[in-house]
Amino acid sequence: xxDLLRLRTSLSEEIELLLNEQIKTEAYSSAVYLAMxxxxxxxxxxxxxxxxxxxxxxxRGHMLKIFKYIxxxxxxxxxxxxxNIPQEFESFKGVFELxxxxxxxVTSQLNRIADQCMRLKDYTTFEFIQWFLKEQIExxxxxxRILELFDVIGEEGTGRWQIDKQIPKVSYGESAGEE
Amino acid sequence: xxxxxxxxxxxxxxxxxxSVSQCNKTNSYILEFGGTTCSFKASDFxxxxxxxxxxxxxxxxxxxxxVTDVTVLMPPYSERxxxxxxxxxxxxxxxxxxxKFSLHLNSVIWECLRxxxxxx
Numbered sequence: 531x532x533d534l535l536r537l538r539t540s541l542s543e544e545i546e547l548l549l550n551e552q553i554k555t556e557a558y559s560s561a562v563y564l565a566m567x568x569x570x571x572x573x574x575x576x577x578x579x580x581x582x583x584x585x586x587x588x589x590r591g592h593m594l595k596i597f598k599y600i601x602x603x604x605x606x607x608x609x610x611x612x613x614n615i616p617q618e619f620e621s622f623k624g625v626f627e628l629x630x631x632x633x634x635x636v637t638s639q640l641n642r643i644a645d646q647c648m649r650l651k652d653y654t655t656f657e658f659i660q661w662f663l664k665e666q667i668e669x670x671x672x673x674x675r676i677l678e679l680f681d682v683i684g685e686e687g688t689g690r691w692q693i694d695k696q697i698p699k700v701s702y703g704e705s706a707g708e709e
Numbered sequence: 710x711x712x713x714x715x716x717x718x719x720x721x722x723x724x725x726x727x728s729v730s731q732c733n734k735t736n737s738y739i740l741e742f743g744g745t746t747c748s749f750k751a752s753d754f755x756x757x758x759x760x761x762x763x764x765x766x767x768x769x770x771x772x773x774x775x776v777t778d779v780t781v782l783m784p785p786y787s788e789r790x791x792x793x794x795x796x797x798x799x800x801x802x803x804x805x806x807x808x809k810f811s812l813h814l815n816s817v818i819w820e821c822l823r824x825x826x827x828x829x
Contacts, residue, residue, distance in 0.1 A: 531719045532733045533819040535812055538751035606752055 539604035545652050546605045548643045549596055554610040555639055556593035559632050560586045561615045566625045568617070575622060575694040585629075592662065599658055622690055623680045630673040637666040668702040675700045722808040726800040729808035738808075742801055745789050753785045758805045761798070769795050 539546070563586035570579040593610075600607035619625045640662050647656035679693045679700075717734045727742035738754040740747045749757060760782065769777050780798060782791045793801060 531721070531731060531815050532736070533816050534731060534736055534738070534751045535755075535816050536819060537736065538755075543755065604752075606756065 540654065541600065541603050541605040542650055542652060544646060545643070545650060545655055546600060548646055549600050549605075549655070550608045550610075552639055552643060553593050553596050553600075553607065554612070555636060556589050556596065557610040557612045558615070559636060560589035560593065561612050562632060563589060563629070565615050565617050566619065566629065569619050569625060570622070570694075573622065575690070577694045578622075578625075578697045581698040582625075582629075592665070599655075603654075622693075623677070623685070626673065626676050626680070630670070630677055633666065633669045633673045637663075637670060640666060671702045672700050722804065722811045724800065724804050724807065727804050729804060731812075740784075740804075742804060743791065743793075743797060745791060747784045747787055747789055749784065757782075757784055758809055761801055761805055764793075764798055764802075766795065766798060769798070 541549070563582050567579045567582035567586060570576075570582060597607040597609075616628075619628065640659060644656060644659050644663065647653070647659065676697055679696055683689050683692050683696070685693070717732055718739070719731045719733065721729045721731050721738070723729075727740070730739045730741075731737075732739060732748070735748075736751065738749045738751065740749065740754075740757075764780055764782075769780070778794065780793045782793060783789075784791070791797075791801070
């Protein structure tokens with residue numbers, strides 16, 4: 531009997547499901563970053579608003595990369611339903627605490643995909659996911675460094691104004707701490 | 710395997726309530742259940758199986774509303790529909806589950822045989 535399942539796609543059902551979940555997570559991240567950008571804009575943190583808008587676009591780019599990969603391999607990429615986006619945040623610092631939590635969640639999901647790829651011997655997807663895992667080193671590093679600005683500079687006086695100005699400048703060098 | 714491919718319709722799985730077959734000519738699956746016959750592309754068949762598996766049986770059992778006595782399922786790209794009672798859903802799940810197992814077993818067998826079939 532012909533193997534129609536394999537003719538359709540080289541992705542296993544489990545991996546396709548996990549990748550579609552990841553699409554949803556990336557779309558959710560993109561929407562949350564946009565809501566954060568709006569909050570920062572409303573509260574006069576212009577630099578942070580710009581930074582968060584860029585982050586939102588980046589997350590959408592990640593989503594599309596996975597979306598295209600699934601379709602390229604003959605799978606069924608699902609346009610995600612994104613709901614329950616928080617529109618209000620407890621504070622300026624709270625925004626970036628949530629951003630770090632979101633990045634940690636993304637990393638843990640990507641690790642789960644990599645783990646499943648190894649288990650199912652799907653080395654193509656394993657190779658594909660490496661780019662995202664590497665990207666997460668940068669994402670988490672930047673999110674942590676931004677959060678540390680709140681302690682290093684301090685929020686008193688013109689502190690928040692200074693922090694806002696510094697946020698878009700935080701970047702990741704190949705070795706941590708490099709300027 | 711080569712001879713088997715010449716047979717156009719191959720039965721994948723059968724229960725006393727219906728059957729799933731594979732057409733090697735059109736690369737599609739044929740579901741016969743409750744007097745209705747439907748043809749599916751491979752991806753649509755998997756999607757349909759997922760939809761059947763996600764039907765809320767507990768909700769159907771516990772609800773006292775007559776609306777939940779039956780579920781209507783529309784296969785993709787088809788003008789037919791399945792009107793399923795609770796028993797029908799269970800029977801269809803059994804049929805599709807068995808077919809899915811057979812199809813995955815076939816994939817595993819092919820995976821093992823492929824290096825030998827196409828070796829130079």
